[in-house]
Amino acid sequence: MQSWIRFRRADGSIGHGRTDGVGSDRVIEYDGPGYVDPRPTGAAYKLDELHLLxxxxxxxVVALWNNFHALxxxxxxxxxxxxxxxxxxxxxxxxPGDAVERPRSYDGKIVYEGELGIVIGKKARNVSVAEAASHIFGYTIVNDVTAAELIAADPSFPQWTRAKGFDTFGCIGPAIVPGFDWRAASVKTRLDGVERQNYPLSDMIFSPEEQVSRISQDLTLMPGDVIAVGTSLGVGSMKDGAVVExxxxxIGSLVNHVRG
Amino acid sequence: MQSWIRFRRADGSIGHGRTDGVGSDRVIEYDGPGYVDPRPTGAAYKLDELHLLxxxxxxxVVALWNNFHALxxxxxxxxxxxxxxxxxxxxxxxxPGDAVERPRSYDGKIVYEGELGIVIGKKARNVSVAEAASHIFGYTIVNDVTAAELIAADPSFPQWTRAKGFDTFGCIGPAIVPGFDWRAASVKTRLDGVERQNYPLSDMIFSPEEQVSRISQDLTLMPGDVIAVGTSLGVGSMKDGAVVExxxxxIGSLVNHVRG
Structure with a gap:
């Protein structure tokens, strides 16, 4: 299965490329992200020469709440x-590999939420469920990091946007896989090596196609936009220094750590 | 007082320019928006030759709730x-002049909220109140349109983002005025010619500098980003076809109409 990545080379420049899927270490460079119909540049790399972005x-990033039956x-x-x-x-x-930075102004719990991410490939406005698949470029992994104690800190206004909007709180990667079959897959989250989430994507309330269709009635989804489809059981807090995978x-593994 | 605009010419191309303030009809064209240190192109227009954007x-757009004492x-x-x-x-x-489009999926109340808008000129992250002024490019007018009945439609999750995030629900313009003295100004909203809001900006809870400083602790504000500072008394609903100013x-007048 193809897998699309974005990377920084040793000289600091940024590129796009395609591998032949999980386990393949050869990267074919393209002149743009997969969803803009890019062309091969002729260059190729080994995966470990590149710093993934x-x-x-x-x-x-449109982030869903309460989209799994079990949760x-x-x-x-x-x-x-x-x-x-x-x-x-x-x-x-x-x-991938980036630090989740603790905000200076916040010393409360910082929580991981392992999720599937939908990457939009084609502008979507008022699309039907049947049309939605053609607007999805592929799937990735999201850690929808949350400063959990801010959500209800003000009794008159739940601060979802603030709690989830801090710089570095939207971890995405490592790759985008077109045609990924989410129905048979599970999301697993390990905190410092210990499994904390393991839930089937088939338990989703709104399917990816339903999400794209419904959300496109509300706002226009643009190429490159991501829908974080929501998490399920096992959410927990990460101490400073913790590594979360x-x-x-x-699709692969998205690894980040918390920097206090 | 200078005033910065963005416009579409008769041939469909888009440009940026500066006028000498409210009432001036001469536009000096620049090669970019005012906050990127643009240079004059040498061209000039009459204001009524241009379609304002x-x-x-x-x-x-960071939109505040509950930021006026009276409200x-x-x-x-x-x-x-x-x-x-x-x-x-x-x-x-x-x-300016654009239609506020009623979402196909929504037949409830659509509400105007006349507001001051802060336009960021320089990237702001963790800036102090004293530093904030240098990150503000200028001020504009916002109509923070809201599908009011959606906010509380789901008892478990207030849908602020959905209610305020529809395409065309963020009306901004007509111009950006650097150095605008908001302390002495009022926001007036007329619905079909009848005044419905008239409140002093001096009643603001968090001043623009405090907003930029506080919000920059939460997320990075980028050049061109807008903070809608919140509204006060007099919010009301707009019927299809209504004109709101x-x-x-x-700064000027921002006029839009509702298209059902």
């Missing part, structure tokens, strides 16, 4: 009738 | 200890 450059049951929340979401700004992005078989 | 291209008292909400905000995406932008003396 977040594999796309979203203008926004809804645990939280005793009703199954939503429309995707419930907030926006993480482009400035929140972090790539979110894995989805067929 | 939103005067900047924000990556995000906090009316809503019986405590004065917040930190700006309470959500993000309106770049895709929500509309310019938000005015601030010294």
């Amino acid at each position: 977040a594999p796309c450059e979203p203008g926004k 809804a049951r645990k939280l005793e929340k009703p199954v939503p009738t429309h995707p419930l979401f907030l926006i993480k700004p482009a400035t929140s992005l972090a790539g 979110v894995s989805i078989d067929g | 939103a005067p900047c291209e924000p990556g995000k 906090a008292r009316k809503l019986e909400k405590p004065v917040p200890t930190h700006p309470l905000f959500l993000i309106k995406p770049a895709t929500s932008l509309a310019g 938000v005015s601030i003396d010294g």
Whole structure:
């Protein structure tokens, strides 16, 4: 299966490329991200020569809350009738290996949320569920990091955007896999090597196609935008220095650490 | 007082320019927006030859809730200890004269909120209140349009982002005025010619400098980003076809209409 990456070379310049999937170490360079119909530049690299970056450059990350049946049951929340979401700004992005930086102003719990990410390939506005698949470029992994104690810090206004919008709180990567079959896959999150999340994506409330269709009724999704489809059971807090790895078989592993 | 605009020419091309303020009809063209240190191109236009666009291209609009004492008292909400905000995406932008498009999926109340907008000129991350002024390029007018009935439509998750994030729900313009003295100014909103809002900006809870400083502790503000500082008393709903005009003396008037 093809896999698209974005990388920084040793000289600091940034490029895009394609590998032949998990386990392949050969990178064919292209002149743009996979969703803009790029052409091969003729260059090739070994994967370990390159520093991986977040594999796309979203203008926004649409992050869903309460999109798994098991979590809804645990939280005793009703199954939503429309995707419930907030926006993480482009400035929140972090790539594979990057530090999650503790905000200077916050000494509370910082929480990991391992998730599947949908990467938009083609502008989507008011698209039907049937049309949605053609607007999805592929799938990636997201750690939707959250300053959990801020959400309810003000009793009159839940601060979802602030809690999830800090710089480096939107970890994305390592690669985008077009045609990935999410139905058979699970999300696994390890905190300092210990498995803390392991849930099947088939438990999703709104499927990726339903999400793209429904959200595109609300706002236009642009190429490179990411939908973080929500997490399930096992969310927990990360101490400063902790290493967190979110894995989805067929996409890869996204590893980040917390810097206090 | 200088005033910066962005415009479309008769041939469809887009440009940037400066006027000598409200009432001046001569536009000096520049090769970029005012906050990137642009140079005059040598061209000049009459204002009425040009179709005005939103005067900047924000990556995000940070929209505040509950930032005026009079509104906090009316809503019986405590004065917040930190700006309470959500993000309106770049895709929500509309310019002067543009239609506010009713979403196909929504037949409830669509509400105007006349507001002052802060336009960021220089990247701001963890800046102090004293430093904040140098990161503000100027001030504009915002109509922070809201699908009011969506906010509380799901009892478990207030949908601020969805309610305020629809395409065309972020009306901005007509111009950006550097050095604008907001302390002496008022925001007036007229609905179909009838004044519905008229409140002094001096009633703001967090000043623009405090907003830039506090929000820059949470997320990086980029050049062109807009902070919508929040509204005060007099918010109301707009029927399809309604014309709404938000005015601030010294900046101008932002006129939009609702298309059902």
